[in-house]
Amino acid sequence: MNIPFNKPYLTGRETEYITEAVQSGKISGNGMFTKKCHQFFEKHYGFKKCLLTTSCTDALEMAAILLNIEEGDEIIMPSYTFVSTANAFVLRGAKLVFADSRVDHPGINEKSIENLITPKTKAIVVVHYAGVACDMDAIMNIAKRHNLWVVEDAAQAIDSFYKGNPLGSIGHLAAFSFHETKNVISGEGGMLVINDEQFEARAEIIWEKGTNRSAFFRGEVDKYGWVDVGSSFLPSEVIAAFLWAQLENLQDIQNRRKELWQTYNELFKEMAIPWLKLPSMPAYATNNAHMYYVVTDSLERRNRFITELKEKGILAVFHYLSLHDSPFYQNKHDGRDLPNTDHYSDCLVRLPLFYELPIKDIIETLKSL
Structure with a gap:
């Protein structure tokens, strides 16, 4: 796979x-x-x-x-x-x-x-x-x-x-x-x-x-x-x-992406992994299923999770690195700690999500972790 x-x-x-x-x-x-x-x-x-x-x-x-x-x-x-x-x-x-x-x-x-x-x-x-x-x-x-x-x-x-x-x-x-x-x-x-x-x-x-x-x-x-x-x-x-x-196909694309997002979410709820936090959706917002992400409890756990998925043929990725701590801007930043930003930089994982995603294969793999 x-x-x-x-x-x-x-x-x-x-x-x-x-x-x-x-x-x-x-x-x-x-x-x-x-x-x-x-x-x-x-x-x-x-x-x-x-x-x-x-x-x-x-x-x-x-x-x-x-x-x-x-x-x-x-x-x-x-x-x-x-x-x-x-x-x-x-x-x-x-x-x-x-x-x-x-x-x-x-x-x-x-x-x-x-x-x-x-x-x-x-x-x-x-x-x-x-x-x-x-x-x-x-x-x-x-x-x-x-x-x-x-x-x-x-x-x-x-x-x-x-x-x-x-x-x-x-x-x-x-x-x-x-x-x-x-x-x-x-x-x-x-x-x-x-x-x-x-x-x-x-x-x-x-x-x-x-x-x-x-x-x-x-x-x-x-x-x-x-x-x-x-x-x-x-x-x-x-x-x-x-x-x-x-x-011209926006609605079809959106319907498929939302279906995939919901499948991911239901699976992770069922698995109830203690070190994995699922996406949060405020009451005032809708979900356009742009991405499905999870948040681990540590940088080490995130890296292991990504590695395990890669070994089973699934490419998951981390996302943004904190801009305030970047090589270009860290000396220009005012020095304030931004703990939540750093937490997401260290712990957030994005899973594959695209129209033709073979979601059944991913589900079976995730269940085997």
């Missing part, structure tokens, strides 16, 4: 749509398939404005530009996240102020945020880890009281909700990922969601390399030129065509 951690799922129409894009003669960005994807997200989830990007990293970098982040600004974010969350703001000269995770979940401890705010704080960046919502009412209330921006890093959170509201629709800005490890994919790919209309026009300009090219093609201006900073953030039609095939 050889079960990988991830296997990209193809719905069957990806290459058909890519061929259609190529034959249309329009394979650079912002063509027919890009528009189809934008319209899907805006209609299906009620996002105010969407812009596909070449990655979630690019979407986060656009957010930092839109918020005019500059040297000396402070950004509050969790330490337990991927480096892209941090890099987007470090590139603008910001100082990162890392918050600890919750005891019951790797997401940011909302109760710790307010004590981290200073006159230099400009934004709060929250990460919906495993597609499970942070307490967005608490976070938005803090932001409103202190006149701060909120960015949702929703890289893992497609089709997940907070009190009935789609994740990515609550903060001022949000970023999604369509990397091949996500629920719906385009190989590499991402999206910026703009929920505050004051950012809409400028976001499109930044997206188009700092030009008002999109306005020109809509006939709103008689010529276009360089009007702001920007970069080549928009993806090609090849990427958008691939994504469109995935979006």
Whole structure:
């Protein structure tokens, strides 16, 4: 048996749509398939404005530009996240102020945020880890009281909700990922969601390399030129065509992933392993089955667990290393201990979860451990 951690799922129409894009003669960005994807997200989830990007990293970098982040600004974010969350703001000269995770979940401890705010704080960046919502009412209330921006890093959170509201629709800005490890994919790919209309026009300009090219093609201006900073953030039609095939099958993909997640969860409940903690789901959140993880009681136990699974042909992995303790940022961190973050870094294990996962084989193997 050889079960990988991830296997990209193809719905069957990806290459058909890519061929259609190529034959249309329009394979650079912002063509027919890009528009189809934008319209899907805006209609299906009620996002105010969407812009596909070449990655979630690019979407986060656009957010930092839109918020005019500059040297000396402070950004509050969790330490337990991927480096892209941090890099987007470090590139603008910001100082990162890392918050600890919750005891019951790797997401940011909302109760710790307010004590981290200073006159230099400009934004709060929250990460919906495993597609499970942070307490967005608490976070938005803090932001409103202190006149701060909120960015949702929703890289893992497609089709997940907070009190009935789609994740990515609550903060001022949000970023999604369509990397091949996500629920719906385009190989590499991402999206910026703009929920505050004051950012809409400028976001499109930044997206188009700092030009008002999109306005020109809509006939709103008689010529276009360089009007702001920007970069080549928009993806090609090849990427958008691939994504469109995935979006057409979103519900089927989600149903299968949730079935797999539930199978894992029921098995681990039945096994009742004393040193293994199962995922926690707050009452206000839904589960989009982005990942199935467990938390061991020690680093040594985690390593043994991963090794045992590997020996039986199952590739499980640990996840994020604490950013506050990273080689790049440890000397810039303010020295606070973040015990929950470090615990997840040492003890969290992600199990394989993909559409075509042979779950019966994994169940038999897990029962034999």
